Structures are given as structure tokens and as C-alpha cells.
Amino acid sequence: MGIELTQEQLARFQRFSDLLLEWNRRFNLTAIDSPEQVEVRHFLDSLSGLMVLPKLIWEEGAPHLGTSLTAIDVGTGAGFPGVPIKIVWPALRLTLLEATGKKVCFLEHLIAELKLRHIILIHGRAEELAHQPEHRATYDLALARAVAPLSPLLELTLPFLRLHGWLLAWKGPAAAAEAIASERAMAVLGGRLHCIFPIEVPYLAEDRFIVAVQKVHPTPEQFPRRVGVPVRRPL
Numbered sequence: 001m002g003i004e005l006t007q008e009q010l011a012r013f014q015r016f017s018d019l020l021l022e023w024n025r026r027f028n029l030t031a032i033d034s035p036e037q038v039e040v041r042h043f044l045d046s047l048s049g050l051m052v053l054p055k056l057i058w059e060e061g062a063p064h065l066g067t068s069l070t071a072i073d074v075g076t077g078a079g080f081p082g083v084p085i086k087i088v089w090p091a092l093r094l095t096l097l098e099a100t101g102k103k104v105c106f107l108e109h110l111i112a113e114l115k116l117r118h119i120i121l122i123h124g125r126a127e128e129l130a131h132q133p134e135h136r137a138t139y140d141l142a143l144a145r146a147v148a149p150l151s152p153l154l155e156l157t158l159p160f161l162r163l164h165g166w167l168l169a170w171k172g173p174a175a176a177a178e179a180i181a182s183e184r185a186m187a188v189l190g191g192r193l194h195c196i197f198p199i200e201v202p203y204l205a206e207d208r209f210i211v212a213v214q215k216v217h218p219t220p221e222q223f224p225r226r227v228g229v230p231v232r233r234p235l
Helices: 007-027 035-047 049-057 082-088 101-114 150-160 175-181 183-189
Strands: 070-074 093-098 119-123 139-145 161-171 191-199 208-215
Touching: 007 035, 007 082, 007 101, 035 049, 035 082, 049 082, 049 161, 049 191, 049 208, 070 082, 070 150, 082 093, 082 101, 093 101, 101 119, 139 150, 150 161, 150 175, 150 183, 150 208, 161 191, 175 183, 175 191, 175 208, 183 191
Parallel strands: 070 093, 070 139, 093 119, 139 161
Antiparallel strands: 161 208, 191 208
16 A cells, blocks of 8 residues: 555554454444454555645655644544544644544553544534534645435535535445435535545455545535534535
8 A cells, every 4th residue: 555654553553453352342333343353444544645646746656754743533532544544644633523422532542552742532423523613624634534414424524614624534345325426415524526546455356435525615604504404414
């Protein structure tokens, strides 16, 4: 993947894997239950975002990992994709948003164990947080992996982005179909589809894509709608 890791970063990934599997035996945080699959399906899949970012906000080549941008990981679950990206890109100012209490408890412990700085953990829902002035239209990047189909996902993420900010949505083989189905939502919410990037994740045979959407107009104030509505009644 062209990403070189330091010994400190490798140690953090090892500790992350150990903690995830340990907590998973008690709290069922993820369906993935082997170290090898954690590395491929969680760590490498998350880090594939660093293969896309240079094409969006930097000149071609390696990302400038000294750059301090702000990102929100919406529906982060057990920390994906945000925490692996944060480990490799320490200057990133990352907010993790998660609604499930047991996952928030795990993330609190994980952040302390890995001694990660410039990272904020919020126990809450995107439908509510995106209406708070300190979070609305303030982030450079929104990250989302395995959260929702693209149409409701746009409503849950675009309100967080400043103008010209980027949403990166990790998707499977249905990425193109979801993009077509979300055209109306994208127009209403102020987004513009930039590209659907095919991603080759080492040791993973499944087709993976990252959908990149740029925010080009302000999101109307009424969005996102109240909790649960974006998923039940997509635009």
C-alpha cells in the first residue's frame, strides 16, 4: 500500500488488535475474531483511505502527514476507519462519534492505552450533533465505514463539513448503484460526487471502493432530520 510504519506505530496496531479481540470476547464489538482478519478487514481496509486522500487534497504522491486537518468519523464503531488513520497520521485532529455505549467504553480505554493526542470521543448521534454550532460545517473530512447506504449517509455526514470539505465513504460492490440512488440527496444536501475509487486491499479478495463526495453548497438548516429519519426515509 506504500505506507511505511514506524516501530511505535506497529506497536500501537498490535496493542489495538490485542485490546479489540480481548474486549470482543466479552462485548461482541465486531464479527471479526482473529488477529489476521483484524489486520486485513479493519486495519488495512481503514488505511486504504490514505491512498485516496492525496488525489483529493494534496498533490499526487504521499500524503503530507504533518498537515493538521480536522476529521470526524461518523459511526466509528470500534474505531474504524478513524483510529488506524490517526495512528499513521498523528497530526490529524480527529473526532470519533459513536452511539453505542459499550463501544464508547472500549474507545475510551483504547485512546488511553495508545496514548493518542488530539482526538475527541463523543457518545451521541449524528442527527443531533450536526445541529450543534461547534460541530456544524467545521470539519475538513468526514469518514464513514459500514454505517448506512449512501443516501442516508450523506444526510448524516455532509452537515459536519465546511465548504469544499470531503466525505470519504467506504463501500463494497454496490458503490456505483448507491451513488446513482443518492443523486437527489446529494443535490439537496450540498454535495457533489467527485469519484468512486476502486481500492485494492492486500489479502482481501472482495471488491472495495471509496466514494469521495465534496461539499460544494451549504447544507440546509433542517438537515439532518431527527434521529432515525434519514435511514427510514432517505431523501
